[in-house]
Amino acid sequence: MQEFDGIITPNGLFYERHHGGVPTIDPAQHRLMLHGLVERPLIFTMDDLRRFPSESRIHFIECSGNPGYSKPYGKTASDLVGLVRRAEWTGVSLKLVLQEAGLKPEAKWVVAEGADAAALTHSIPIEKCLEDALLVYSQNGERLRPQQGYPLRLFLPGFEGNMSVKWLRRLHVTAEPVYSREETSKYTDLLPDGTAREFSFYMEAKSIITRSSGGQRLNAPGFHEITGIAWSGHGKIARVEVSVDDGMSWQDAQLQDPVLTRALARFRLPWRRDGKPAVIQSRAIDETGYVQPTLAELLAVRGENYFYHNNAIWPWRVAAGGEVTNALA
């Protein structure tokens, strides 16, 4: 992540996360079943799905365990928040496919199931399915790689990665969520009062400086460009602020055009390093006005037990000699 420039992640540099290995699926044999609270239950082949009008959109996907702990032990930007990427996704609007089957009025959730050994199952609110969900077959122009769900995956822009079920084989339209493992024992946040936050869906605004970041070295004082990425599951990034004085003052970084909704935004700020030790950090503000919190602010609300959905600011310490390290580790 810290070596990569621009805003699109090349296919070979995607993170991957699978709970039951990568299945080998013959696309000619693959079927998607759509049933439950619909007028006409349907079974689609890949050819059927490719006959629907296609759509292409640029969005990020992020694992909600990015990083999966409340304290930042990682040394590099990749260690801390490497489980995010941005791609051009091509497929069919889920809304269109649901309309083909005809939703019954009681339809409130769609339970998606994968064809992997984990049979990963997740309940998706119907509003999201009718908003911008895609049944994806291609990523950055080429067919999905096996690791990314070939031949078909669900993709829910801005929602936690776990809900974007890969190797999609079944959509069950229901009135209630199923309370699967992925939305109860996993991917919920245990709060200090003993209750758990569930169905949080959205990935909140986040950013990180990637150059210069942990493990890199600024070899001389003088001009350096500070750059990094910012994203929000709620929409567009409105602003990224950067501090080079340990959070005492903040300046607006420049955002690279175009800034797209639920996508990675690249920010840049020119910096003249005087050679003294410094702490540099970025914070994202999205179009809803939400401001990325510090780790201390997050811990005050969530306590120390939580594991997922950590969107804290990650400051980097720049030593007099130019070495960059994690300022919170």
Ligand SMILES: Nc1nc2c(c(=O)[nH]1)N[C@H]1C(S)=C(S)[C@@H](COP(=O)(O)O)O[C@H]1N2
């Ligand atoms: N069927 C299935 N879908 C899945 C998973 C899985 O293990 N099986 N992993 C989920 C998780 S936890 C994440 S973060 C994303 C990762 O997608 P990627 O491997 O394309 O990055 O897929 C999700 N969809």
Ligand SMILES: [Mo]
């Ligand atoms: Mo994940």
